[in-house]
Amino acid sequence: MRQLHPKGWVPAKGFANGVAASGRQIFVAGQVGWNGQQQFESDDFVAQLEQALRNVLAVLAEADARAEHIVRLTWYVTSKQEYARRRGEVGSAYRRVMGRHFPAMTLVQVVALVEDRAKVEIEATAVIPADAPAERVSQP
Numbered sequence: 001m002r003q004l005h006p007k008g009w010v011p012a013k014g015f016a017n018g019v020a021a022s023g024r025q026i027f028v029a030g031q032v033g034w035n036g037q038q039q040f041e042s043d044d045f046v047a048q049l050e051q052a053l054r055n056v057l058a059v060l061a062e063a064d065a066r067a068e069h070i071v072r073l074t075w076y077v078t079s080k081q082e083y084a085r086r087r088g089e090v091g092s093a094y095r096r097v098m099g100r101h102f103p104a105m106t107l108v109q110v111v112a113l114v115e116d117r118a119k120v121e122i123e124a125t126a127v128i129p130a131d132a133p134a135e136r137v138s139q140p
Helices: 045-061 080-085 087-098
Strands: 002-004 018-020 023-032 070-077 104-109 120-129
Touching: 023 045, 045 070, 045 087, 045 120, 070 080, 080 087, 080 104
Parallel strands: 070 104
Antiparallel strands: 002 018, 023 120, 070 120
16 A cells, blocks of 8 residues: 655645555445444443444455555544544544554534444555455355
């Protein structure tokens, strides 16, 4: 994976402007901040965001992928004001789950999410390099 940063641009903080990658692609559906039993343990924005990221990694693990394989994240939030106000906490939660891996990211405010209690939904695209070990087959 190679981050793409045009010459002369101000450095991106906490994300990449673009990513070039080749290999096996994995697409993760939007994950909200509930646990594996589809129960919300918190109504706190940052707690839900951290759980949603953990959920993304849990799905990726089924394909033997890890955070460093993520090339793109799309975040849907119900309040850009809360995101901006709590940006420091968001960054800390992100690094706890994802480490210092910063793929291309987009954040969009939406009126609502399908799950009424959800404050954030995150979808991901990952690419496992072609020279990585063969995938294991996971059955639902």
